[in-house]
Amino acid sequence: MTTQLDQVFSALADPTRRAILAMLLEDDMAVTDVAEPFAMSLAAISKHLGILTAAGLISQEKRGRVKWCKLEPDALREASVWMQGFGQMEALDLDAFEAFLVQELEG
Amino acid sequence: MTTQLDQVFSALADPTRRAILAMLLEDDMAVTDVAEPFAMSLAAISKHLGILTAAGLISQEKRGRVKWCKLEPDALREASVWMQGFGQMEALDLDAFEAFLVQELEG
DNA sequence: GAAAACGTCAACCATTTGGTTGAATATCAA
DNA sequence: TTGATATTCAACCAAATGGTTGACGTTTTC
Numbered sequence: 001m002t003t004q005l006d007q008v009f010s011a012l013a014d015p016t017r018r019a020i021l022a023m024l025l026e027d028d029m030a031v032t033d034v035a036e037p038f039a040m041s042l043a044a045i046s047k048h049l050g051i052l053t054a055a056g057l058i059s060q061e062k063r064g065r066v067k068w069c070k071l072e073p074d075a076l077r078e079a080s081v082w083m084q085g086f087g088q089m090e091a092l093d094l095d096a097f098e099a100f101l102v103q104e105l106e107g
Numbered sequence: 108m109t110t111q112l113d114q115v116f117s118a119l120a121d122p123t124r125r126a127i128l129a130m131l132l133e134d135d136m137a138v139t140d141v142a143e144p145f146a147m148s149l150a151a152i153s154k155h156l157g158i159l160t161a162a163g164l165i166s167q168e169k170r171g172r173v174k175w176c177k178l179e180p181d182a183l184r185e186a187s188v189w190m191q192g193f194g195q196m197e198a199l200d201l202d203a204f205e206a207f208l209v210q211e212l213e214g
Numbered sequence: 215g216a217a218a219a220c221g222t223c224a225a226c227c228a229t230t231t232g233g234t235t236g237a238a239t240a241t242c243a244a
Numbered sequence: 245t246t247g248a249t250a251t252t253c254a255a256c257c258a259a260a261t262g263g264t265t266g267a268c269g270t271t272t273t274c
Contacts, residue, residue: 010120065220065271080190083183172241172250
């Protein structure tokens with residue numbers, strides 16, 4: 001059996017998929033546009049998007065020949081709740097988040 | 108290149124490893140005792156503990172012939188910061204966390 | 215209608231992952 | 245010192261993962 005939590009964490013374990021989520025943070029995007037910055041085939045990106053969709057982290061809606069990808073931040077709640085019990089996190093630190101984001105996108 | 112974030116998320120993606128973390132939440136444990144409730148070999152658990160250690164989620168200290176395992180919640184901070192930017196989490200909800208924990212341990 | 219653009223599917227491949235078993239290494243106890 | 249306990253190591257295996265390519269079905273544009 002594969003739980004939702006399994007799927008969310010293993011989806012997040014891949015840097016390409018985290019970068020995709022970071023891109024979708026700014027705006028909804030078509031599959032082709034998501035793929036553009038990556039040095040890999042469109043088919044590979046299509047698979048990554050399928051995994052993110054299965055985990056509930058994004059949703060995809062087809063309009064015409066274009067399939068739009070949209071971030072679904074709610075799916076992170078379950079995982080985040082799990083983590084917070086261990087980490088005893090302080091309140092949301094947006095500066096720290098932004099620093100990580102920049103590092104991720106550059107690296 | 109494998110980042111710390113990669114390692115933390117992929118460590119958390121496995122239900123056995125999450126269950127181990129949940130056990131260590133209560134107290135430090137020896138490897139043999141960690142392995143006891145699982146239907147798999149001691150060697151397999153030893154590997155899981157190695158992965159958790161590499162991710163920084165636990166530490167291991169050998170005293171005599173016993174190797175003690177200790178939760179290191181700080182490693183979750185990095186990952187949690189990453190997630191919070193997407194999830195816009197509300198404050199720590201311990202009840203929800205406990206519910207997940209019970210579900211994890213029973214399932 | 216023909217051609218281009220958007221995206222997925224299927225088959226394939228190399229590597230990683232999660233498990234096994236059996237032998238090996240320490241340490242403690244009798 | 246002999247034996248039991250605690251843990252890892254090494255070799256192996258099946259299945260999952262992350263990528264490729266080429267063919268395919270739609271939708272749009274010319």
